[in-house]
Amino acid sequence: MVEHRRFGNLLPHLVLIAGVIVVAFPVYLAIIASTHDNSVIANGQMPLYPGSHGLETYWNTIMSGTGRTTREPVGSMLVSSFIMAVGIALGKIAISIISAYAIVFFNFPFRMATFWTIFITLMLPVEVRIFPTYKITSDLHMLDSYSGLILPLIASATATLLFRQFFMTVPKELVEASKMDGAGPIRFFFDTLLPLSVTNIAALFVILFIYGWNQYLWPLLITTRDDMQTIVIGIKKIIDVKDALTEWSVAMATAVLAMLPPVAVVVLLQRLFVKGLIETEK
Amino acid sequence: MANVTLRDVKKAYPNGFEAIKGVDVDVADGQFCVLVGPSGCGKSTLLRMVAGLETITSGEINIGGKVVNQVEPADRDIAMVFQNYALYPHMSVFNNMAYGLRNRGMKEAEIKTRVEEAARILELGTMLTRKPGQLSGGQRQRVAMGRAIVRQPKVFLFDEPLSNLDAKLRISMRVEIRKLQRRLNVTSIYVTHDQLEAMTLADILVVMNGGQVEQVGNPLAIYEKPATTFVASFIGAPPMNLMSTRQDEIKSQLGGSAGEAGILGIRPEDLVITDQTPSGGVALSLTVEAIERVGAETFVYGSRAPDEQRVSATPGELPPGEIIVRIPGTEAPAIGAKIRVAATRNKLHLFSNDGRTRIEA
Numbered sequence: 001m002v003e004h005r006r007f008g009n010l011l012p013h014l015v016l017i018a019g020v021i022v023v024a025f026p027v028y029l030a031i032i033a034s035t036h037d038n039s040v041i042a043n044g045q046m047p048l049y050p051g052s053h054g055l056e057t058y059w060n061t062i063m064s065g066t067g068r069t070t071r072e073p074v075g076s077m078l079v080s081s082f083i084m085a086v087g088i089a090l091g092k093i094a095i096s097i098i099s100a101y102a103i104v105f106f107n108f109p110f111r112m113a114t115f116w117t118i119f120i121t122l123m124l125p126v127e128v129r130i131f132p133t134y135k136i137t138s139d140l141h142m143l144d145s146y147s148g149l150i151l152p153l154i155a156s157a158t159a160t161l162l163f164r165q166f167f168m169t170v171p172k173e174l175v176e177a178s179k180m181d182g183a184g185p186i187r188f189f190f191d192t193l194l195p196l197s198v199t200n201i202a203a204l205f206v207i208l209f210i211y212g213w214n215q216y217l218w219p220l221l222i223t224t225r226d227d228m229q230t231i232v233i234g235i236k237k238i239i240d241v242k243d244a245l246t247e248w249s250v251a252m253a254t255a256v257l258a259m260l261p262p263v264a265v266v267v268l269l270q271r272l273f274v275k276g277l278i279e280t281e282k
Numbered sequence: 283m284a285n286v287t288l289r290d291v292k293k294a295y296p297n298g299f300e301a302i303k304g305v306d307v308d309v310a311d312g313q314f315c316v317l318v319g320p321s322g323c324g325k326s327t328l329l330r331m332v333a334g335l336e337t338i339t340s341g342e343i344n345i346g347g348k349v350v351n352q353v354e355p356a357d358r359d360i361a362m363v364f365q366n367y368a369l370y371p372h373m374s375v376f377n378n379m380a381y382g383l384r385n386r387g388m389k390e391a392e393i394k395t396r397v398e399e400a401a402r403i404l405e406l407g408t409m410l411t412r413k414p415g416q417l418s419g420g421q422r423q424r425v426a427m428g429r430a431i432v433r434q435p436k437v438f439l440f441d442e443p444l445s446n447l448d449a450k451l452r453i454s455m456r457v458e459i460r461k462l463q464r465r466l467n468v469t470s471i472y473v474t475h476d477q478l479e480a481m482t483l484a485d486i487l488v489v490m491n492g493g494q495v496e497q498v499g500n501p502l503a504i505y506e507k508p509a510t511t512f513v514a515s516f517i518g519a520p521p522m523n524l525m526s527t528r529q530d531e532i533k534s535q536l537g538g539s540a541g542e543a544g545i546l547g548i549r550p551e552d553l554v555i556t557d558q559t560p561s562g563g564v565a566l567s568l569t570v571e572a573i574e575r576v577g578a579e580t581f582v583y584g585s586r587a588p589d590e591q592r593v594s595a596t597p598g599e600l601p602p603g604e605i606i607v608r609i610p611g612t613e614a615p616a617i618g619a620k621i622r623v624a625a626t627r628n629k630l631h632l633f634s635n636d637g638r639t640r641i642e643a
Binding site: 181 | 333334356361362367369372
């Protein structure tokens with residue numbers, strides 16, 4: 001550490017504080033807006049202090065949504081989004097950890113070809129293959145269902161690659177010691193490999209949960225029923241009304257509610273998340 | 283309790299590399315067998331073949347009267363201690379030792395008795411709830427041994443178990459391993475590249491080089507009568523001095539058929555600084571180049587006549603023409619001094635020209 005200089009630290013701090021304001025101000029505005037009566041915002045006056053309608057707005061938003069455009073309470077959107085995000089995150093982790101296990105610990109023909117095939121799918125996100133994926137999902141009668149929301153998104157090359165890199169750092173002797181101890185491949189996976197991967201799984205879960213939560217295009221395409229609607233789509237629908245005033249307070253409350261679960265996941269798993277990213281000693 | 287027999291065991295890799303070129307070893311029940319050799323000589327591969335972690339290309343491995351070529355490692359009734367210990371990092375010491383027993387469906391009460399007994403023998407009693415990450419190197423080593431002991435196997439396999447420890451701990455663990463093996467009286471196969479470990483631990487010593495067995499036998503017998511120049515220079519520290527008998531100085535001193543042998547070897551401790559030449563023995567003139575005092579003894583490094591070439595033997599630790607003399611105490615000639623050293627006839631080792639055959643003079 002260099003000597004402590006008051007003015008030397010001042011400039012970097014000002015830059016950092018400015019950055020925090022730029023990022024946090026819109027969030028603050030959203031929270032403020034959600035506490036005022038709709039008429040205040042509709043007048044074109046955006047106050048910077050909290051209003052008095054906070055609890056009322058949130059209660060109405062969660063329980064009944066807006067009266068006009070969407071007939072769905074935001075509470076049920078939260079549930080839909082949560083099921084989808086958790087399903088995508090857990091599904092991706094389950095599939096990729098198993099495929100990485102096969103690629104690293106088993107010697108089968110075309111092993112590397114398999115790995116590269118998985119790797120190449122990095123170039124094929126949902127947006128690129130959206131038409132065939134939609135066709136298949138529709139043919140399998142999975143439109144408007146959670147399996148239709150989740151399954152097409154759960155193959156993950158990134159997660160497979162991450163687990164592969166981690167598995168390659170597991171000492172070969174550990175596998176051999178397990179063999180000597182009478183543990184077959186499945187026992188080794190559950191007794192040794194899975195407990196060692198906990199931090200990696202947690203780190204991945206955070207990233208993948210947020211990925212799943214923020215899905216927009218795919219849910220928009222395959223859900224038509226209101227009770228399957230996710231919150232990210234719900235926000236858009238609440239704002240986008242015809243021949244009426246947008247209920248900005250409800251829209252802002254929905255936006256704030258949409259932010260909370262990802263924040264909660266990050267906060268809860270932060271310790272494991274950081275450990276999973278920096279831990280090298282196994 | 284079992285003997286281990288290896289019959290013409292070979293290992294070839296798909297790329298054609300022959301790691302083991304036909305090895306025969308017999309380890310009797312309760313014996314401690316040490317495989318020693320330089321890195322890459324195939325000793326670890328051989329051990330892993332006994333363990334069942336490597337396939338056997340041809341030949342036969344027999345444990346306790348049963349050919350185990352096709353038997354899974356877990357069913358061979360063996361236990362192995364790995365170089366890096368390979369403890370399960372997420373399990374407590376107790377669970378590390380109990381894991382193999384649980385997988386075999388043993389009753390919890392029996393597991394508890396066995397683990398506690400092993401912990402008592404290895405002085406791990408207070409550490410059973412700790413994780414391997416909270417243990418020192420020596421303690422981890424003991425847990426790895428405990429994991430082997432609780433299984434009560436027919437054979438213990440050790441793959442360089444001490445090489446991750448510091449020098450002091452290595453010596454005390456070496457003694458502990460030997461005492462433990464005597465006490466449990468379990469047939470053991472131990473791999474090391476350290477010739478001192480090999481000499482001190484072995485009932486039966488197997489010296490390997492390039493995938494082949496150079497010599498098998500009692501460690502002292504091997505030390506006294508090495509079968510090849512490789513064994514001569516590998517077993518014993520500092521290594522045996524090897525020189526060509528072609529040179530007139532040595533040839534004339536040896537005389538007769540011995541002079542035609544090809545290579546002469548003399549151990550550093552068998553050379554004495556003296557002006558006399560013992561009858562039938564060999565005397566050499568040296569210029570002292572370096573002195574190493576280690577307390578109880580002193581090593582004198584001398585060079586012979588400049589044109590003399592030392593016979594290259596693997597591993598060749600010395601530049602050609604250099605001779606090491608071990609003398610007791612700390613009294614040593616000055617650097618640059620000209621000295622004469624001699625060895626008696628019965629201390630000479632004679633080998634054929636290629637170093638592959640020992641010649642009894």
